[in-house]
Amino acid sequence: xxxxxxxxxxxxxxxxxxxxxxxxxxxxxxxxxxxxxxxxxxxxxxxxxxxxxxxxxxxxxxxxxxxxxxxxxxxxxxxxxxxxxxxxxxxxxxxxxxxxxxxxxxxxxxxxxxxxxxxxxxxxxxxxxxxxxxxxxxxxxxxxxxxxxxxxxxxxxxxxxxxxxxxxxxxxxxxxxxxxxxxxxxxxxxxxxxxxxxxxxxxxxxxxxxxxxxxxxxxxxxxxxxxxxxxxxxxxxxxxxxxxxxxxxxxxxxxxxxxxxxxxxxxxxxxxxxxxxxxxxxxxxxxxxxxxxxxxxxxxxxxxxxxxxxxxxxxxxxxxxxxxxxxxx
Ligand code: ADP
Ligand code: NA
Numbered sequence: 001x002x003x004x005x006x007x008x009x010x011x012x013x014x015x016x017x018x019x020x021x022x023x024x025x026x027x028x029x030x031x032x033x034x035x036x037x038x039x040x041x042x043x044x045x046x047x048x049x050x051x052x053x054x055x056x057x058x059x060x061x062x063x064x065x066x067x068x069x070x071x072x073x074x075x076x077x078x079x080x081x082x083x084x085x086x087x088x089x090x091x092x093x094x095x096x097x098x099x100x101x102x103x104x105x106x107x108x109x110x111x112x113x114x115x116x117x118x119x120x121x122x123x124x125x126x127x128x129x130x131x132x133x134x135x136x137x138x139x140x141x142x143x144x145x146x147x148x149x150x151x152x153x154x155x156x157x158x159x160x161x162x163x164x165x166x167x168x169x170x171x172x173x174x175x176x177x178x179x180x181x182x183x184x185x186x187x188x189x190x191x192x193x194x195x196x197x198x199x200x201x202x203x204x205x206x207x208x209x210x211x212x213x214x215x216x217x218x219x220x221x222x223x224x225x226x227x228x229x230x231x232x233x234x235x236x237x238x239x240x241x242x243x244x245x246x247x248x249x250x251x252x253x254x255x256x257x258x259x260x261x262x263x264x265x266x267x268x269x270x271x272x273x274x275x276x277x278x279x280x281x282x283x284x285x286x287x288x289x290x291x292x293x294x295x296x297x298x299x300x301x302x303x304x305x306x307x308x309x310x311x312x313x314x315x316x317x318x319x320x321x322x323x324x325x326x327x328x329x
Contacts, residue, residue: 006037007136009083018187045131088320133160139315141173194240245276
């Protein structure tokens, strides 16, 4: 058996939205505060699977570092590092690529979706899930917090672990997807609540971003699509729009849905939106201030990442040596 260890990756793609924040980063902060053994990787190699701008990527890596620290990730408690600085990720990716099959990868819905609109599909996009499996297995991670859309990738990782172990001897654990029920409830698009809030939605008014200015947050919430009823009730089956606002409100205030509905008893949805916007803006304020402050000090951010690289490399090198022995190389 393998000791419990959590691995999470996040792409350094500019703006984090409220869904990423509460569905991922805020959950990591909770796990960190529960003293979990945890690694968080800024997965820059994954960001190159679609065409990218090097200057922008470099800036985004530091901005993501500042964002994670601003949200409460503590580099003393968690190993926070930039994926590409630990070279063993790509080596293990290759080793697992020699175990994986083309047919299995081509079958993944995420790949089908992303490649559908492309004329020339980068090979990196195709093997992206193998790199993801390498990220996880390199640290013999046992738990991987993910959104529902990533479950298939965890299943692939489990298969690759099993296939490698069968061929070359017990090496890797069987990693589990960590989905903590209601806490991972999907936030909906503000413009079309039938869709999830996503950075890939072309309409920027469909989401709230962590670095949005207060005016912008207020406007987007004011324009959030609800329905023809004016009362504030929680009914995700029938009233997805207003229920989504209540979920957001509940999360940023730490109040229960019941308390919020009581509190909003005398308000119509128009008035209620102002209350939600206010709560989001005040929740974001200290985080935004901290991020702004950190971004001013790139040397500090680089030092944090360097310390993370050193910590991650110790584990990575140990696994790599073991893998090389097993493979006869
Ligand atoms: P996007 O859909 O914006 O591209 P990603 O796929 O990069 O977001 O998601 C990264 C993580 O953020 C997911 O694994 C999930 O935990 C969280 N997440 C993304 N969108 C939402 C959402 N609408 N509600 C809750 N969590 C979300
Ligand atoms: Na996505």
